[in-house]
Amino acid sequence: MKPPAAAAMFLKSSGWADAQLSPVAGDASFRRYFRVHDGDRRAILMDAPPPHEDPRPFIAIAEHLKNTGFAAPEIFARDLTHGLVLLEDFGDQRMREHLDERPEKEEAIYRQVIDLLRQLHRHPAAPVPAYDEAQYLREANLLTEWYCPAQQLAVDAAGFEACWRALLAPVIAAQDPPVTVLRDYHAENIMLLGDNRLGLLDFQDALAGHPAYDLVSMLQDARRDVPDDLEEKMLAHYLADHSAPAAEEFRRHYAILGAQRNTKIIGIFTRLSVRDGKQRYLDFLPRMWGLLEKDLRHPALQPMAAWFDVNIPHAIRSRPIPEATP
Known part of the structure; x- marks a missing residue:
């Protein structure tokens, strides 16, 4: 599973230019996920490609949940044109x-x-x-x-x-x-x-x-x-x-x-x-x-x-x- 073409520029502009990506198991939608590694830093790259996906509802609900006191991923960066979102990595303990x-x-x-x-x-x-x-x-x-x-x-x-x-x-x-x-x-x-x-x-x-x-x-x-x-x-x-x-x-x-x-x-x-x-x-x-x-x-x-x-x-x-x- 290859990262989207726009990922490298998005990560660079977000302060993760040297990060390495590895795929994470996805779901039943068109969305794909990659774990982003940069030294001790970790994040998740969501690839929600338009027109099939729109990451704005996810961002809005994540912010609402966090503001209400619940643990939703923090949004580090977003590129709505390409459907890319860099978000907090909650780890692997499902x-x-x-x-x-x-x-x-x-x-x-x-x-x-x-x-x-x-x-x-x-x-x-x-x-x-x-x-x-x-x-x-x-x-x-x-x-x-x-x-x-x-x-x-x-x-x-x-x-x-x-x-x-x-x-x-x-x-x-x-x-x-x-x-x-x-x-x-x-x-x-x-x-x-x-x-x-x-x-x-x-x-x-x-x-x-x-x-x-x-x-x-x-x-x-x-x-x-x-x-x-x-x-x-x-x-x-x-x-x-x-x-x-x-x-x-x-x-x-x-x-x-x-x-x-x-x-x-x-x-x-x-x-x-x-x-x-x-x-x-x-x-x-x-x-x-x-x-x-x-x-x-x-x-x-x-x-x-x-x-x-x-x-x-x-x-x-x-x-x-x-x-x-x-």
């Missing part, structure tokens, strides 16, 4: 790998990440767009736009969207006032820093929405199995200061948003395979279907569960998606 090596720390770390959400939700939402019905529906429809065609399924797309509209109406009503929703709050985007701090990454798509969304993102992780008993314990921990009726409503919204998010991810992972040739994302689909089916068992989701039973029966959900041809 929550995911830390727990793989130290499973006995699981409950303590999850309690810490849930406490961070509780703290974040006490602050007014960042100045970002609302997580509105149109956005929720665009995401859910990724299932009918990508997964269903990949499985050669003719489904009731209109009924699917109508069901989501009915389910999401009370969720959206409860987003008043909204909280900052980071939207990719999971074990691969949490860095364990010194002084018992948690570093936040991958929040450029943040919206103002429901507090249950990031809780679902963490406790129904697309890339890591979270035991059911741990999910329940952490959900109860988040709801410790809620009244019984408020907790019951929150759990209902949690299940609805869990189903919405897991539906969306099945569509996204299918698109990454079919459109972008990233076949490794298909390996996550069995977990995603398991999480979605768990959410669909909530009584509030009975109409959506019925739609899935008719349109995507269980036998199809376990059927592999044909790999895209080069």
